[in-house]
Amino acid sequence: MNKKELTEKAASHLRIFCSEIGERRVGSKENRKATTYAEKVLNELGWKTESTELSVIDWHTDGATLTCQGLSFEVLSSHYSLGCSVTDELVAIDRVEQLEKTNIEDKIVLLHGGIAAQQIAPKHFPFWNPEEHQYLISLLERGNPKALVCATERNAATAGGVYPFPLFEDGDFDIPSVYMKDTEGEKLLAFAGKTVELVSGARRIPETAFNVIGRNSSGEKERIVITAHIDTKIGTTGAMDNATGVTILLLLAELLNNYTDKYPIELVVLNGEDYYGAPGQVSYLERNKGRFDEMLLNINIDGAGYKEGWSCFSPFNLPEDMLDVLHEVLWDSPELVEGLPWYQSDHSMFLQQGCPAIAVSSKWFIDHMDTQEITHTPKDNLEVVNYERVAECALGIAAFIKKLEYD
Ligand SMILES: [Zn+2]
Numbered sequence: 001m002n003k004k005e006l007t008e009k010a011a012s013h014l015r016i017f018c019s020e021i022g023e024r025r026v027g028s029k030e031n032r033k034a035t036t037y038a039e040k041v042l043n044e045l046g047w048k049t050e051s052t053e054l055s056v057i058d059w060h061t062d063g064a065t066l067t068c069q070g071l072s073f074e075v076l077s078s079h080y081s082l083g084c085s086v087t088d089e090l091v092a093i094d095r096v097e098q099l100e101k102t103n104i105e106d107k108i109v110l111l112h113g114g115i116a117a118q119q120i121a122p123k124h125f126p127f128w129n130p131e132e133h134q135y136l137i138s139l140l141e142r143g144n145p146k147a148l149v150c151a152t153e154r155n156a157a158t159a160g161g162v163y164p165f166p167l168f169e170d171g172d173f174d175i176p177s178v179y180m181k182d183t184e185g186e187k188l189l190a191f192a193g194k195t196v197e198l199v200s201g202a203r204r205i206p207e208t209a210f211n212v213i214g215r216n217s218s219g220e221k222e223r224i225v226i227t228a229h230i231d232t233k234i235g236t237t238g239a240m241d242n243a244t245g246v247t248i249l250l251l252l253a254e255l256l257n258n259y260t261d262k263y264p265i266e267l268v269v270l271n272g273e274d275y276y277g278a279p280g281q282v283s284y285l286e287r288n289k290g291r292f293d294e295m296l297l298n299i300n301i302d303g304a305g306y307k308e309g310w311s312c313f314s315p316f317n318l319p320e321d322m323l324d325v326l327h328e329v330l331w332d333s334p335e336l337v338e339g340l341p342w343y344q345s346d347h348s349m350f351l352q353q354g355c356p357a358i359a360v361s362s363k364w365f366i367d368h369m370d371t372q373e374i375t376h377t378p379k380d381n382l383e384v385v386n387y388e389r390v391a392e393c394a395l396g397i398a399a400f401i402k403k404l405e406y407d
Pocket residue numbers: 229241242273274302303345
């Protein structure tokens with residue numbers, strides 16, 4: 001298939017994921033529509049598919065309000081938080097040392113400043129979990145406040161481009177919480193010690209989601225595992241993050257159709273990269289426990305196809321001959337460049353298990369990871385995607401695998 005046809009196919013898949021379906025948060029009907037579509041495409045192209053059911057929670061809010069002495073403050077329910085309707089004294093905390101010494105039992109706690117600077121890793125998040133975050137959570141749970149009000153600024157490194165960002169985004173953390181802009185938090189600070197009323201109409205809903213795996217062979221030894229996550233954050237159509245990744249996976253299903261099975265290929269649509277419990281990743285890990293050394297390589301696609309700049313392939317721990325093959329492919333395709341290492345996606349899971357990996361993304365995104373304001377926001381839509389870049393990534397990955405097989 002030539003690049004023009006492939007670009008058209010990319011556009012058609014992307015329209016379905018981003019325009020017809022839209023936001024694909026884990027547990028939502030739209031998320032299941034997206035995995036059903038991916039499975040259908042894989043089947044039609046002759047791949048044997050398997051879908052793994054995941055027990056997850058979906059989440060909904062009717063909104064939140066915070067009032068004090070007749071004044072209203074703008075707040076949002078923290079994603080995946082429980083709801084609440086509470087009235088009590090407001091206590092303001094900006095440092096961990098202060099939290100250690102303050103009685104917050106049954107109070108409503110305003111977390112602001114340094115203590116609210118970084119998004120807190122979910123309690124049971126398996127891949128990134130700093131000790132200081134777990135310590136903060138345990139202090140809060142022991143303190144047993146009625147609810148939390150989190151005033152946050154912008155932190156692209158931990159929360160993408162969202163402002164304000166939910167300090168907690170964790171369905172396993174049971175203290176009800178809301179979040180607000182840091183500027184709103186400064187106004188609220190004047191009411192510390194006063195009685196405030198907080199209502200958050202949030203609720204958790206038990207639901208299901210699916211991983212979808214396509215295989216072109218029954219063999220498992222030396223297989224190449226190509227991954228892309230299909231879920232989005234709440235409030236975004238997730239074009240770059242990661243409809244383009246799943247689209248490239250579906251284009252590869254077409255391009256790799258007639259390959260030999262010297263290296264079996266597994267196309268894995270993962271569900272949960274942008275969700276607090278990473279359920280699809282955890283399920284994949286469990287099902288392949290102790291067998292990651294059977295895999296030849298992981299190729300993970302996330303953030304590919306941005307309109308500015310070239311696509312980048314970042315190698316991690318590749319054996320020398322494989323790295324040579326990658327360099328040949330990059331040499332042949334000027335629109336693909338070698339990328340610096342980055343770790344904020346599913347290839348990290350494979351690296352942690354000792355499997356070499358290539359991460360495919362957009363160079364512009366990797367270069368601007370800590371400052372860009374697109375990821376996890378409504379700006380991550382089809383307007384920032386270049387469909388040709390998407391097709392080029394698929395062609396580059398296919399060329400690489402072809403060279404590996406026939407070299
Ligand atoms: Zn992503």
